[in-house]
Amino acid sequence: MPVTNKIKTNVPLAPYTTFKIGGPADFFVEIESKDELEEAFGWAKEKNLPFYFLGGGSNILISDKGLRGLTIKLGNKTIDVRGERLYCGAGVSLAQAAQAATGHKFSGLEWAYGIPRATVGGAIRGNAEAFGTNMSDLTETVEVYNAKKKRFELYSKKDCKFEYRGSIFKKNGHLLIWQGTLKLFAADGVDIDKKVEKVLGFRNAKQPKLPSAGCIFKNVSADHLKESNPELYSRADRAISPRGEVSAGWLIDSAGLKGKTIGGAKISLEHANFIINIGKATAEDIITLISYTKQQVRDKFRIQLSEEIGYLGFE
Ligand SMILES: Cc1cc2nc3c(=O)[nH]c(=O)nc-3n(C[C@H](O)[C@H](O)[C@H](O)COP(=O)(O)OP(=O)(O)OC[C@H]3O[C@@H](n4cnc5c(N)ncnc54)[C@H](O)[C@@H]3O)c2cc1C
Incomplete structure (x- = not known):
């Protein structure tokens, strides 16, 4: 057809x-x-x-x-496991990829359990991450449709120019991820089931159940916080990741914003970096709450938050 x-x-x-x-x-x-x-x-x-x-x-x-x-x-949902490699169409859900990996007793994608609806394509583009593992740690090659050149191209990991929550694909809207090859690890000595259980336990406790888009803001460099607000930095130790990032959720919580509601949009009580749709929220409600949060954190802590989520249709 x-x-x-x-x-x-x-x-x-x-x-x-x-x-x-x-x-x-x-x-x-x-x-x-x-x-x-x-x-x-x-x-x-x-x-x-x-x-x-x-x-x-x-x-x-x-x-x-x-x-x-x-x-x-x-909708490219083809998935294939060969040796330690997982060949995923861009439309394969991360959850399905994680299940395929663990089902074959490979480690590497346990962190992706419990993320609703995310696809492998979206995760590569945004270099999704949790519990210390990034998509960039696993991605070997990416097949891309270049809409400007009207052809399919193969990108190596280096070509992808991965960075914290970003990649070359995020900076170039004409590059569509068609397929990704992920290299997993033999689970030597790793109790995969236990890892998955831990991840799901954490997400069950921390992830709000109402509709959301995951973390709204990117985490903030600890060095930057130290420079801009040494007093707050001295209280941030538990909110600093091993990679030296201060959790944006901790900053929002510290600004007293948990529960703040505008229209149908609310800052989650479970996780301050999530905004939830408590029913009939509009995009306008979400944007207004995002702006308010940024302004409050800037005024209180001299820290400028920037969004992890993407906007479509606001241009
Ligand atoms: C409850 C919850 C928990 C979450 N937990 C995490 C987490 O632990 N870690 C994490 O990193 N993220 C998390 N997220 C956020 C989100 O799931 C990830 O960022 C995910 O990778 C987004 O993938 P997606 O397919 O949904 O992308 P979409 O939301 O559909 O798209 C995001 C952007 O990518 C573009 N895009 C999508 N597919 C392609 C493609 N094939 N080629 C080029 N561009 C494309 C879109 O145009 C859009 O600009 C969570 C979200 C929720 C709702």
Whole structure:
């Protein structure tokens, strides 16, 4: 079937996000093959329409007005384990990748248990991380569709230019991740089940149950805090990670903002770096609460928070 037959119009996007927020996409298509992808881009180009990518929608805020142009949901869900390597389509859920890894007694993805709906493509783009392991620690190669050059390209780990919560893909909106090869570790001496249990236990206790988009803000460099606010730094020891980052949640909590509510958006009582949708929150409510939080933390601690989540449709 030609992909143009699959393109739908005026599709509400809220159900495609974990925030459950966002207006409609003018045009929406779920892509399953390379041919479909190239055809969809060709269609959008011919009509001079902008395009947006959607993975699991677990780290984004979509505008109440929705998205003009073509929204492409990555449906490439092929997954294969060969030796210590996991070959994942960009649309494979992180949870499924983690299960495939542990099912084959490989270690490396235990941290990804309990993250709802995230895809491997979205996780590579944002260099997702938890409990000290980053996607960049596992990613060996990434197959990418370069929408400017209209061709598929293979990126080595070095080409991906991974950084804290970022990569070359985050800086270049024309690069769509199609597939990722992850290198896992033999579980020599590692009790994988125990690790998974610990991760799930932590997430159950700390992760709010209401709709959210995970952590809103990036953590802050401890050196930066030491310079800007030595007094607060002296109290931050337990909030500093082994990598030298101060938890943004701790800063927000220390500013007394847990529970702060604007419209349907609330700073979670369980984890201050989560904003939850307590029912009928709009993107406007979330943005207003984000701005308020940044202003309060800046005024109280002279620290500028920056967002980990991405915004779509606000340009
Ligand atoms: C309850 C909860 C817990 C979470 N815990 C963690 C955690 O422990 N660690 C962590 O790092 N994150 C966490 N997150 C955030 C989120 O799940 C991750 O950042 C995840 O990697 C986002 O993937 P996604 O597929 O949902 O991306 P989306 O939210 O769909 O997209 C994010 C951005 O990536 C782009 N994008 C998506 N797919 C592609 C692709 N294939 N190619 C190019 N661009 C693409 C989108 O256009 C968008 O700009 C959590 C979220 C929730 C809701």
